[in-house]
Amino acid sequence: MQANKLRRTVLMSFIASLPLLSMGASVHAQDHAKLFSEKELQTAAWLRDTAKLDSSSYRILESLTTEVGPRMAGSAGDARAVAWAEAKFKELGFDKVWKEPVTFPTWTRGVETAEIISPFAQPLVITALGGSVGTAPEGLRAELIQFATLAEMIKAPADQIRGKIVFINHKMRNHTEYGSVGAGRFVGAAEAAKKGAIGLVIRSIGTDSHRMPHTGMTGYEDGVTKIPAAAMSNSDADMVSNMFKRKLPVSLKMTLGSAAGPNYTSYNVIGEITGTEKPDEHVIIGGHLDSWDLGTGAIDDGAGCAISMAAAEMIKRHGIKPKRSIRVVLFANEEQSGAGANAYFEKYKNQISKIQATSEADSGQGPVIRMASFVRPDAYAAVKQMQTVMAPLGVEAGGSDSGGGSDMGELRNLGVASFDLDLRGDDYFDLHHTPDDTFDKIEPARINQAAAAYAVFAWMAAQAPVNFSFGKEPFKKHDGDH
Amino acid sequence: MQANKLRRTVLMSFIASLPLLSMGASVHAQDHAKLFSEKELQTAAWLRDTAKLDSSSYRILESLTTEVGPRMAGSAGDARAVAWAEAKFKELGFDKVWKEPVTFPTWTRGVETAEIISPFAQPLVITALGGSVGTAPEGLRAELIQFATLAEMIKAPADQIRGKIVFINHKMRNHTEYGSVGAGRFVGAAEAAKKGAIGLVIRSIGTDSHRMPHTGMTGYEDGVTKIPAAAMSNSDADMVSNMFKRKLPVSLKMTLGSAAGPNYTSYNVIGEITGTEKPDEHVIIGGHLDSWDLGTGAIDDGAGCAISMAAAEMIKRHGIKPKRSIRVVLFANEEQSGAGANAYFEKYKNQISKIQATSEADSGQGPVIRMASFVRPDAYAAVKQMQTVMAPLGVEAGGSDSGGGSDMGELRNLGVASFDLDLRGDDYFDLHHTPDDTFDKIEPARINQAAAAYAVFAWMAAQAPVNFSFGKEPFKKHDGDH
Numbered sequence: 001m002q003a004n005k006l007r008r009t010v011l012m013s014f015i016a017s018l019p020l021l022s023m024g025a026s027v028h029a030q031d032h033a034k035l036f037s038e039k040e041l042q043t044a045a046w047l048r049d050t051a052k053l054d055s056s057s058y059r060i061l062e063s064l065t066t067e068v069g070p071r072m073a074g075s076a077g078d079a080r081a082v083a084w085a086e087a088k089f090k091e092l093g094f095d096k097v098w099k100e101p102v103t104f105p106t107w108t109r110g111v112e113t114a115e116i117i118s119p120f121a122q123p124l125v126i127t128a129l130g131g132s133v134g135t136a137p138e139g140l141r142a143e144l145i146q147f148a149t150l151a152e153m154i155k156a157p158a159d160q161i162r163g164k165i166v167f168i169n170h171k172m173r174n175h176t177e178y179g180s181v182g183a184g185r186f187v188g189a190a191e192a193a194k195k196g197a198i199g200l201v202i203r204s205i206g207t208d209s210h211r212m213p214h215t216g217m218t219g220y221e222d223g224v225t226k227i228p229a230a231a232m233s234n235s236d237a238d239m240v241s242n243m244f245k246r247k248l249p250v251s252l253k254m255t256l257g258s259a260a261g262p263n264y265t266s267y268n269v270i271g272e273i274t275g276t277e278k279p280d281e282h283v284i285i286g287g288h289l290d291s292w293d294l295g296t297g298a299i300d301d302g303a304g305c306a307i308s309m310a311a312a313e314m315i316k317r318h319g320i321k322p323k324r325s326i327r328v329v330l331f332a333n334e335e336q337s338g339a340g341a342n343a344y345f346e347k348y349k350n351q352i353s354k355i356q357a358t359s360e361a362d363s364g365q366g367p368v369i370r371m372a373s374f375v376r377p378d379a380y381a382a383v384k385q386m387q388t389v390m391a392p393l394g395v396e397a398g399g400s401d402s403g404g405g406s407d408m409g410e411l412r413n414l415g416v417a418s419f420d421l422d423l424r425g426d427d428y429f430d431l432h433h434t435p436d437d438t439f440d441k442i443e444p445a446r447i448n449q450a451a452a453a454y455a456v457f458a459w460m461a462a463q464a465p466v467n468f469s470f471g472k473e474p475f476k477k478h479d480g481d482h
Numbered sequence: 483m484q485a486n487k488l489r490r491t492v493l494m495s496f497i498a499s500l501p502l503l504s505m506g507a508s509v510h511a512q513d514h515a516k517l518f519s520e521k522e523l524q525t526a527a528w529l530r531d532t533a534k535l536d537s538s539s540y541r542i543l544e545s546l547t548t549e550v551g552p553r554m555a556g557s558a559g560d561a562r563a564v565a566w567a568e569a570k571f572k573e574l575g576f577d578k579v580w581k582e583p584v585t586f587p588t589w590t591r592g593v594e595t596a597e598i599i600s601p602f603a604q605p606l607v608i609t610a611l612g613g614s615v616g617t618a619p620e621g622l623r624a625e626l627i628q629f630a631t632l633a634e635m636i637k638a639p640a641d642q643i644r645g646k647i648v649f650i651n652h653k654m655r656n657h658t659e660y661g662s663v664g665a666g667r668f669v670g671a672a673e674a675a676k677k678g679a680i681g682l683v684i685r686s687i688g689t690d691s692h693r694m695p696h697t698g699m700t701g702y703e704d705g706v707t708k709i710p711a712a713a714m715s716n717s718d719a720d721m722v723s724n725m726f727k728r729k730l731p732v733s734l735k736m737t738l739g740s741a742a743g744p745n746y747t748s749y750n751v752i753g754e755i756t757g758t759e760k761p762d763e764h765v766i767i768g769g770h771l772d773s774w775d776l777g778t779g780a781i782d783d784g785a786g787c788a789i790s791m792a793a794a795e796m797i798k799r800h801g802i803k804p805k806r807s808i809r810v811v812l813f814a815n816e817e818q819s820g821a822g823a824n825a826y827f828e829k830y831k832n833q834i835s836k837i838q839a840t841s842e843a844d845s846g847q848g849p850v851i852r853m854a855s856f857v858r859p860d861a862y863a864a865v866k867q868m869q870t871v872m873a874p875l876g877v878e879a880g881g882s883d884s885g886g887g888s889d890m891g892e893l894r895n896l897g898v899a900s901f902d903l904d905l906r907g908d909d910y911f912d913l914h915h916t917p918d919d920t921f922d923k924i925e926p927a928r929i930n931q932a933a934a935a936y937a938v939f940a941w942m943a944a945q946a947p948v949n950f951s952f953g954k955e956p957f958k959k960h961d962g963d964h
Contacts, residue, residue: 066724069604076603121558122551122778125917210692211777211917235920239778242548242921295693296604296721435607435693438717439724 034378034466036385043320044389044460050318051452052393057310058444060088061303065296065439072293073333074106074264081289082267085305085330089271092313094328096274099267100347102332104339106264107131109293110257112230114201116240117141119248124236125211126201127294128258129185129218129229130336139255140165140199140228146244150184154191162196165252169203169237175425181205182216189229190221199254200229203237208430211235215292216433217336228256266290266332268340271309273316275324275462282325283461284358285311285454288334288407295437299428302439303447304361305330311454322462324356331407334362341407348411355416357461357468359454360405363423365442366450370422371457372398374412375468383468386460393453398422417468419461421453516860516948518867525802526871526942532800533934534875539792540926543785545570547778547921554775555815556588556746563771564749567787567812571753574795576810578756581749582829584814586821588746589613591775592739594712596683598722599623601730606718607693608683609776610740611667611700611711612818621737622647622681622710628726632666636673644678647734651685651719657907663687664698671711672703681736682711685719690912693717697774698915699818710738748772748814750822753791755798757806757944764807765943766840767793767936770816770889777919781910784921785929786843787812793936804944806838813889816844823889830893837898839943839950841936842887845905847924848932852904853939854880856894857950865950868942875935880904897952901943903935 036044068084071077082099089097107130114124128134145164147153153166168184182205189200204214211233218229232240243250269289275281287304291297312326332340348355357375371390373383387397402420404412412418424446431437461468518526550566553559564581571579589612596606610616627646629635635648650666664687671682686696693715700711714722725732751771757763769786773779794808814822830837839857853872855865869879884902886894894900906928913919943950 062724066721066728067602069602069721080603120549120551121562209922210694211920212693235918235922238922239548239551239920242544246548436717438693438721440691440717440720 031381035381036460036463036465040463041385041389044456047315047318047320047459048389048393048452048456051314051455052449054314054451055444055448056314057306057447057451058442060309061298061306061442061447062439063088064302064305065298069296070293071289071291071297073104073266073290073336074261075293078266078290082269085269085289088309089269092309093316094271094273094312096272097270099269100343101265101267102340102343103263103265104333104337106261107336108259108261110134110259112256112258114230114232114252114254116243117251117253119246119250120243122239124232125213126230126232126236126254127213127215128256129189129231130215131217131219132189132229132256132258133226134256134258135199135228135254139253141251141253142198144201144250144252150188150191156195158195161192164197165199165201165254166192166197167201167240169241171203171234172205172207172429174207175429178205178429185216185218185231187219189218189227190224193225193227197227199227201252201254202231204231204234206234206429206432206434209234210436212434212436214433215294228254230254230256268332268344269330271312271328273312273322273326276321277323279325281354281356282327283356283458284327284329284408285361285458286329286331286407287361288340289330290333290335292335292433294433294435296439297437298439298442299364299431299437300433301334301362303365303442307361307366307447307451307454310451311458314451314455315459320459322459324462326458326462334407338406341410345410349414352411352414352416352469355411355469356464357417357419358404358408358411359419359421359457360408361421361423361450361454362406363425364428366423366446368393368395368421368450368453369424370396370398372402372420372422373400373417374402374404375417376470379417379464379466379468382464382466386457389460390453390456393449395453415470417470419457421457423450513863517863518942518945518947522945523867523871526938529797529800529802529941530871530875530934530938533796533937534931536796536933537926537930538796539788539929539933540924542570542791543780543788543924543929544921546784546787547780551778552775553771553773553779555586555748555772555818556743557775560748560772564751567751567771570791571751574753574791575798576753576755576794578754579752581751582825583747583749584822584825585745585747586815586819588743589818590741590743592616592741594738594740596712596714596734596736598725599733599735601728601732602725604721606714607695608712608714608718608736609695609697610738611671611713612697613699613701614671614711614738614740615708616738616740617710617736621735623733623735624680626683626732626734632670632673638677640677643674646679647681647683647736648674648679649683649722651723653685653716654687654689654911656689657911660687660911667698667700667713669701671700671709672706675707675709679709681709683734683736684713686713686716688716688911688914688916691716692918694916694918696915697776710736712736712738750814750826751812753794753810755794755804755808758803759805761807763836763838764809765838765940766809766811766890767843767940768811768813768889769843770822771812772815772817774817774915776915776917778921779919780921780924781846781913781919782915783816783844785847785924789843789848789929789933789936792933793940796933796937797941802941804941806944808940808944816889820888823892827892831896834893834896834898834951837893837951838946839899839901840886840890840893841901841903841939842890843903843905843932843936844888845907846910847929848905849928850875850877850903850932850935851906852878852880854884854902854904855882855899856884856886857899858952861899861946861948861950864946864948868939871942872935872938875931877935899950899952901939903939905932
């Protein structure tokens with residue numbers, strides 16, 4: 001990052017030093033119409049500098065984590081969170097507040113214990129993976145077979161695995177490995193079951209060295225036996241690794257009380273600041289309101305909810321009205337199924353021409369370090385202006401590769417403009433999906449910066465002199481850094 | 483520390499630059515007899531440099547935490563630890579290995595859950611304080627009354643407290659505050675009960691910001707009602723603090739299954755390297771073999787056991803035989819009552835003339851940052867030589883204020899020489915008494931340095947040309963830095 005930043009700074013200084021070239025002098029009147037005015041740029045800069053010193057996001061997150069706490073999809077906390085969100089949107093002065101039902105199957109955690117039986121009896125600290133079936137009440141006892149990675153396990157002959165509990169002991173070294181190391185959690189239970197394993201236990205998908213197991217969903221496959229699946233903390237995995245080094249058989253007992261439950265109806269909760277000129281067109285920002293049950297969901301994704309609520313609230317409070325509306329969507333049940341995002345997509349997929357742009361916040365407390373986009377080519381110039389306004393916050397100009405995120409990716413794939421405001425992730429997976437995801441980890445300067453970046457994004461996108469989305473036009477991936 | 487170190491370095495350079503003064507030239511023949519020889523100093527320096535690069539302590543601690551793990555006094559792990567220690571002493575080549583029985587009452591933990599009932603329902607992560615009585619099986623429900631410190635609670639009128647659960651919310655900012663902030667744990671339950679409280683819950687006595695509660699003993703008083711006592715993690719305490727800021731009544735439900743149990747006989751386990759000239763005189767080093775049950779007791783006090791076992795083992799392995807014996811004592815049940823130390827004291831209090839010096843290791847993984855002593859005045863010169871040998875390890879020369887530690891303080895009070903080899907403590911209370919006290923926190927360079935310092939201490943004290951202890955002579959505290 002630092003190298004890129006330096007290169008960009010040097011490049012920008014060089015460009016600023018150039019004399020006005022013919023290319024620069026030949027800007028069409030039409031191109032000017034697609035740029036923000038000087039006054040708009042000044043307003044955005046004022047918003048940026050004011051918002052950066054405003055603790056609105058920090059206060060909102062303190063409220064959510066204190067007054068609601070854990071809010072796993074389908075739990076009593078889920079209902080409390082929906083009530084909290086509606087009330088908070090109203091308290092913050094949003095022009096419109098409503099909720100839209102989302103129905104999904106539930107899952108409950110229950111008891112979760114494990115111990116090494118031999119060669120050395122030791123209790124383990126584990127947690128069930130989301131969606132896991134339970135064990136028999138008396139638990140599951142079997143030999144543990146260790147693999148360094150999911151790939152190693154898939155390569156191994158089934159007769160080595162049959163009747164055993166698979167242990168995928170793959171250490172996540174840094175936050176960029178969530179996709180690759182996380183595969184052991186995402187599909188490990190199904191892949192192990194195909195080889196006859198009777199249970200799965202993984203090293204937690206997390207970058208910390210604390211005795212906190214990381215939960216998160218595991219997936220089963222139709223036609224494949226569903227086996228109980230859990231994660232042990234990194235500290236426990238280190239200890240079990242030491243046992244394996246002794247070349248003695250290792251046996252585990254694991255008891256999980258987790259189970260599927262009946263359907264439940266929760267809600268996407270939505271607050272809107274109404275635009276002055278095109279109120280039915282809107283920019284969407286947001287995060288997911290549900291959390292896992294182990295912590296209070298401060299970074300995942302209370303932070304994203306607070307950042308997006310505060311971004312819109314500060315715009316409203318300061319009376320700097322945008323032309324289009326700003327819609328904050330707090331999605332239901334992202335963690336277990338993305339049911340909230342799916343419901344939103346189904347409801348609005350035929351009205352995408354009304355969506356100017358989206359950006360979701362679901363990677364922690366910030367700061368925002370980079371902004372990438374996915375917009376119509378004739379909006380590039382305006383996006384560059386947005387990036388210039390954000391630069392003093394330390395936000396790098398990113399490319400045209402915005403993917404839309406976990407809750408808004410499907411809209412983007414229909415041609416809705418999307419922006420990735422990348423939140424700093426180096427410590428996110430220390431806390432992610434653990435009991436340690438609590439408010440005391442939040443640093444005001446980080447989350448305030450993130451809310452300021454989102455405020456600038458939301459206001460400028462809503463105010464923009466040009467449509468960002470591809471709308472119903474055919475579109476294709478465009479290359480190059482713009 | 484850095485300032486002291488700098489001052490000492492400057493002072494030593496200054497002294498080295500002085501011409502030989504008459505004072506220096508007038509050293510008596512008798513004084514020379516109380517100094518280590520040049521050859522002994524060279525041997526000690528060789529041991530220091532060799533031991534610093536030796537991972538014996540790290541390997542011993544890996545063995546204890548992997549093969550035994552938690553070993554709370556009176557538990558099944560206690561018996562496994564005793565068997566491990568005897569076998570390990572023999573494996574390491576100690577000349578004599580034996581154990582001495584220690585009988586004490588037991589305590590069991592059982593279930594431990596708590597939740598805030600109002601104003602906002604939230605589960606808490608708590609742990610029972612050692613020795614706590616349990617609640618009724620259905621739990622204890624009452625209003626929580628918050629105090630900033632134990633002193634504030636003691637000052638408050640009883641009618642504010644009667645029938646409530648006291649919450650001492652005193653944050654330990656750094657490791658020097660264990661005595662002061664820890665008072666809330668040591669005597670909080672008894673003091674709260676005197677005012678009619680029906681339960682105690684404290685903010686954990688620890689310097690971390692993780693969702694890990696810290697256990698540790700609480701004490702009751704004869705004639706005062708025993709009330710259930712627990713600690714919540716610092717993260718939970720921050721959250722509950724936020725609830726209290728709303729000026730609404732806060733109610734707690736807490737269920738503890740802890741209970742006193744029958745007497746149990748464990749053992750002090752002892753290994754000795756026999757001295758060549760005065761085998762019945764000995765230097766004692768050691769730590770305590772028991773741990774709390776939540777972690778694997780890596781830093782408390784597996785590290786102390788490993789450091790002292792390795793220190794003696796390296797001396798034996800390298801064949802540098804000391805004149806007096808080196809005795810490594812692994813004490814039973816330090817955590818709950820000091821029963822092991824008491825038994826040792828009772829057994830040996832009439833033979834203290836045989837004890838050349840003691841030093842116990844019970845403050846984590848090192849490094850050793852300072853060595854203070856408590857010795858006969860005519861041993862000062864030899865102790866200064868020991869400090870000079872240790873200086874290249876980064877060990878500062880301390881004063882004459884050694885207190886003898888938790889397990890050997892009573893011997894010191896009878897006139898046995900004691901040495902404090904101070905282990906770096908700044909991160910010790912991040913892990914102390916939590917599930918996070920595990921081997922993955924151990925850094926080889928730190929524990930190896932500590933074992934090297936203990937090896938130098940043990941060998942030089944055993945080899946010393948002068949008796950260190952006051953023996954049966956009357957003694958008094960002597961002043962000044964020597």
